[in-house]
Amino acid sequence: MPETSAPRLLGPAEVRELAARLDVRPTKQRGQNFVIDANTVRRIVRESGVAEGEVVLEVGPGLGSLTLALLEVGAEVTAVEIDPVLAAELPATIATFAPHQAERFRVVLADALSVTEIPGPPPQALVANLPYNVSVPVLLHLMALLPSLEHGLVMVQAEVADRLAAPPGSKTYGVPSAKAAWFADVRRAGAIGRNVFWPAPNVDSGLVAWTHREPPTDQVSREEVFAVIDAAFAHRRKALRGVLRTLAGGAEQAEAALRTAGIDPLTRGEALGIDEFVAIAVALHEAAAVPRGSA
Structure with missing residues (x-):
């Protein structure tokens, strides 16, 4: 000094x-x-x-x-x-x-x-x-x-x-x-x-x-990822298919987004790391960008 x-x-x-x-x-x-x-x-x-x-x-x-x-x-x-x-x-x-x-x-x-x-x-x-x-x-x-x-x-x-x-x-x-x-x-x-x-x-x-560490993605915002995290732990003992239905617009949409992200819909949020939460947020974001009924 x-x-x-x-x-x-x-x-x-x-x-x-x-x-x-x-x-x-x-x-x-x-x-x-x-x-x-x-x-x-x-x-x-x-x-x-x-x-x-x-x-x-x-x-x-x-x-x-x-x-x-x-x-x-x-x-x-x-x-x-x-x-x-x-x-x-x-x-x-x-x-x-x-x-x-x-x-x-x-x-x-x-x-x-x-x-x-x-x-x-x-x-x-x-x-x-x-x-x-x-x-x-x-x-x-x-x-x-x-x-x-x-x-x-x-x-x-x-x-x-x-x-x-x-x-x-x-x-x-x-x-x-x-x-x-x-x-x-x-x-x-x-x-x-x-x-x-x-x-x-x-x-x-x-x-x-x-x-x-650098943010794990630039495809979606931090707020979108944190919304998924909040929803996943609101009922931590329940499967993601159910707890994400409000965020996704329905249970079927939640299941589709989870499968797109490569995650079993019956998985609980407590089993996922930040990269998996990012993958879900990206899938939800991309699904929202496609109009309902579109091919």
Whole structure:
């Protein structure tokens, strides 16, 4: 690193002192659980693979624990924070604990779930302790919004981590797994205990790492494929012929599209990967383009 003085990271005393001074009380509504262990944020940054000079998007920086660890490895950090009190304080915290890295930090007061642009240079990585109550929608929204993202690592509820990284056919495979696979190759990257947070959550946490992949098709839109995924898992124990009938315009049309896609109409959605969902969407799209009764 070019800086001669590394950032000081936040520990339990610093986190509680900052929270008390700001009169911040972590809320379940915003999924706020602040990391108080320096080794944990260093581990997150290490597992993320973020390199010196990379532009990193962080969501929900809170009091700045993970932010400081990202700055420590030489990253440039854009932090999106929904809480105006926390967002206003972050620059001062960075100036105090990482004065030599402060020029590589910017904060954006916004809701990551509805943000439409990220100021500054396009981020190459997403590293975040995501609010548990909106973790999947936020992750999918940012993957769709920012094609510049090449890789990332997020900390989420352990159960959600399992779902995001689940392969087709497994018990935890579902909508999050299938949709995330449109954007990236996803894997489970470890577990995080409850005692590294303040306040301690009632659930365990997991790390999910991902690497960007190009969209699996340009024949149909992402929205068309996601509509098939949503329909397939609306009644996950039912055969695709039945659950896709509304989308296809009838059970016979659904069966015809499935056969065109090379899929047994009695298959369940939980058995299919992203490429199979794409094939179904393409078949439905092509069938819709042919007028009824045409040869």
